[in-house]
Amino acid sequence: MFVKVPVLIVALTVVCFGWAHAIVIDGVNDFAPADLIDADGGDTEHAPLDIGDVYVAHDAAGIYIGYGHDQDGWSGVQVGIAVMFPTLVGGTTDPWGHQIGFQGVCLPYFVAYKNIDSDWDEWCEWNGAGWTQTPNILDWIVSTPFDEIALPYDLLGVDCAVFSQVFIEIWITQDGATKGPLDFSYNDDLQLSTPLGTVWDVDEPVLISCYHCIELYGPSAAESSTWGGIKRLYQ
Secondary structure (H helix, E strand, O other): EEEOEEHHHOOOEEEOOEOOOOOOOOOOOOOOHHHHHHHEOOOOOOHHHHEEEEEEEEEEEOEEEEEEEOOOOOOOOOEEEEEEEEEOOOOOOOOOOOOOOEOOOOOEEEEEEEEEOOEEEEEEOOOOOOOEEEEEOOOEEEEOOEEEEEHHHHHHHHOOOOOOEEEEEEEEEEOOOOOOEEEOOOHHHHHHHHHHHHHHOOOOOOEEEEEEEEOOOOOOOOOOOHHHHHHHOOO
C-alpha cells in the first residue's frame, strides 16, 4: 500500500509502504500492479503534457521510477523528478531555471532533469549553496510511451538502511525561464494545465512542499487497499 502524505507532517508517524524488486530500464512496463503510486493520467488539457500512471519499486541496489508519458511530436518538453530524504536539507530553486520552487521543512536534495528533444539529462545535487549538475549519467528511457529511470543508491550516496523513506515528485514542463509545472504527479492542485485550460507562462515560481512517500522496506502491507480508496482518504 502506498499513501500520499504531505511532507509537512513528516515528523509525525507516516504510513507508507513499498515492495522490493528489480526493474529493467528498457521502456517496457514491468512494474507490479502493487507498485502503482498514482493513477495520474487525463488531468491536463493536452496529452503530450500529461503524466500517466506512476510506479515506484526498489531493490538492494536502488530505486526505480516508471510513468506514462508521450510527447507525441511536441518540442521543448522536459521532465523533472525531485528526490528528498528525511534530514537531508536541499534547495529551494529549480536547477534548470524554471518557475518551479520548493518550500516547507523538507527540500529536495536531488533533482533529475531530462530534455526529451535532445535526450540530454542532468543529475542535480544540492551542495549547500547551489546545484551541482552532472550531465548524461542517468539510466533514463524516454523514447517510449512508458518512461523509466533507475536511481542507484551509489548515485544517491545514501544507505536505505538509514533512510527508510524517500519522497518523490514528478512534473512535466517546457524549455524556458517562464515555464512552470504543466503537470504534477502529487501536487495536482498546483499544475498549470488542467482539462479546462493551460497557463503557459508565469512570472513567479510555483512552490511545492508535498511529495509521494515511498517506504524502502518491504513488502510491508498487511492488507490490500484500492488506490481509489487511498486517494479519497489522504488527499
